[in-house]
Amino acid sequence: MTLDLPGLTGGALEPEGRLGRGRPAGHGRRLICDRVWPAGSGARVARATAGPPAPGSTWALLATRGAWPGSVRRLLGQGRARQLAGGDVVAWRLEHDPVLAGVDDPLDEAARGPGRAGGARGAIVAYKPLRRVVVHFAARQGGGRFVKHVRPGHARALADRHSLVARWARTAADLSVPDLVGYGSAPDFLVWRGVPGVTLEAALRGSDPGGTIAAAARCVASLHLCPSALPRQRSRAAELDATASWISIAPPGLFGGDLLHSTLADLAALGGRIPTARPVLSHGDLHDGQLLFSGHTTWLLDVDTLTLAEPELDLGNLLAHLDLLRLRRPELAPLRLDERLVEAYARSRGRRPDAGRLAWYRALAALRLSCVHAPRPRTRRHASALAAWSRRLTPEFRANREELAS
Structure with a gap:
């Protein structure tokens, strides 16, 4: 994804089905972009707001062409989204989305817990508003780590489910699962070791x-x-x-x-x-x-x-x-x-x-x-x-x- 101009003007999106992030020049804000219905090739961000995003804001952009998808209409109806100038982009502020709490921070310092990776730069590989976001932190050798941020109060139950099948996999010849490195709460997240394949x-x-x-x-x-x-x-x-x-x-x-x-x-x-x-x-x-x-x-x-x-x-x-x-x-x-x-x-x-x-x-x-x-x-x-x-x-x-x- 490229977001090369202040105010997000002219930012091109990644191929369909991919998620990315960028930092618009001069603002340093985290952006999460996804292509939705019926985004044909060549869809672009036309124009954004008149000024820069509010300090600390996280915005999700959905580029569309033609009729709005039902999911976007739903967001508009809930007041969580607004149509930007140009008519082909919807953005909504996500700083209050609990699964995004700490996405900028959790892996900054190894001393802060198992979810940290010493300042490594991660890439968002999956995001579902209000439910989960998955960030991959690459390593020089091996598969790195995958950090999944989830809804408050869910990390422990998810870790228990993983442990259940992990114990079984140790004795099963045909089933292997990645190692769960750890999990935490407030914000809730889980960390898995990347695997080859x-x-x-x-x-x-x-x-x-x-x-x-x-x-x-x-x-x-x-x-x-x-x-x-x-x-x-x-x-x-x-x-x-x-x-x-x-x-x-x-x-x-x-x-x-x-x-x-x-x-x-x-x-x-x-x-x-x-x-x-x-x-x-x-x-x-x-x-x-x-x-x-x-x-x-x-x-x-x-x-x-x-x-x-x-x-x-x-x-x-x-x-x-x-x-x-x-x-x-x-x-x-x-x-x-x-x-x-x-x-x-x-x-x-x-x-x-x-x-x-x-x-x-x-x-x-x-x-x-x-x-x-x-x-x-x-x-x-x-x-x-x-x-x-x-x-x-x-x-x-x-x-x-x-x-x-x-």
Whole structure:
């Protein structure tokens, strides 16, 4: 990201899906930028305020082109945002966002605790207003550290979830998790040691994509075998609500007609007819970016999201992301990676996932992904294909309901 002029004039944003930060000349204010709906290539910050930001202010900028996204409209309605001159940028002050408290400070001096890294300069890699921000502090050697700032009062519970799976991973041959260096409160944060490895997409470019998928399946199966009495549970209703939230901020008529709402309604009706399964310890937000591969080691990231859920939740999420990856890379289609994933999971866990539940979670995840990726120029057409695939799946469900429920 470049923010090269006072008042933020002419600052260009990073590629879609990335977050960055900058210091506008003469002001020294931290900025967090994200590209949102429907930010096409070339979107730019037109003009900002007449004068510099107020001292101590942190601003988030959302560059858009065309209709406002529902998320921005929501912020405007809450009075937390305001439209800047030029009509294509919204900014809101975030100095009162609790997850941002201390983002400038926490890693300045090693003596102040495990969240500090001796003045190292970090890069924001993820940010969700009012919920979390993740900062990566690189090291000259190794993977550095990742610091996650979370809502007040949440760090201890997240650390406990990580410790639960970390103890299990010490005895599990196919599952590894990064070391939790420490955590703190006021502000709440957690610090993980960076680990080596490449993402699933990068690993599939190697000489043994089938072996990579099998390793991913064994990793997930190992997590699902971990004994746990975790009270937190993720229900089908919660998955439907999460998908409905994404649909609610999509422009009306996305992908044509009422495809999103009608597909969600069909999936909601079907979800009440498919038998439930005993919940297992699950990641809860599993996708291709949560797995890293390094030699014979498979790392599972962000296990602080752990929950109890039907095993098909994690598998369905991962399969939907594989579907998107296959659309982006057609050469992967003949490899039948989805079938290999399910087969390897069944061998490792000693139990096949239920076909009906797996297809339901997969279709629901594909519907969500279509909303997530539609704003991004490079994946917009793939998002449309995902939505259409999810829609085609629901009549198949209805026609084979008895078979799927058996």
